[in-house]
Amino acid sequence: MEPGTEAAAALAPKRTMDPGLSWRIVSDGALSGAANMxxxxxxxxALRPGTGIVRFYRWSPATLSLGRNEPLTARYRDFLRLNPGIGVVRRPTGGRAVIHDRELTYAAVLPARACGGPREAYRRVTRGLVEGLRLLG
Known part of the structure; x- marks a missing residue:
């Protein structure tokens, strides 16, 4: 699959090695933090029952992403002031601040009923990542 595109084969969910769950694999190029979120x-x-989505993407410009409830503290404001050109965005998920620069990032979305629990969720997400990386080459 070419970076920055969704190959026609990736648009439709595909049956994969994960029984009962089809994965839609999306590969985007580098986008701004706001566009990525x-x-x-x-x-x-867009999630549908029985389907998971794995998206691979990059960031341009480098971006500081804050967790959903994390405040933009003086420390982060100082960092941004000292590093002009770095974007800032709030993620819809929790967690602490992360600097995204020259990396491959992924997002995985799957129905809550497909998870069963933390171990099953990790297993399912791992299968989607393996399938996506296989398709990306």
Whole structure:
């Protein structure tokens, strides 16, 4: 699959090695923090029963992403002031601040009923990642 595109084969969910769950694999190029978070949100809203989505993407410009409830503290404001050109965005998920730069990031979305529990969720997400990386080459 070419970076920055969704190959026609990836648009439709595919049966994979994960019984009972089809994975839609999406590969986007480098986008701004706001565009990446909007894309993740749109894919989460598009989720259908029995289907998981794995999205691979990059960031441009480098971006500081804050967890859903994390405040933009003086420490982060100082960092951004000392590093002009770095974007800032709030993730829809929790966690602490992360600097995204020259990395491959992934988002995985799957129905809550497919998870069963933390171990099953990790197993399912891992299967989606393996399938996605296989398709990306």
């Amino acid at each position: 909007a894309r993740d949100d749109a894919l989460a809203q």
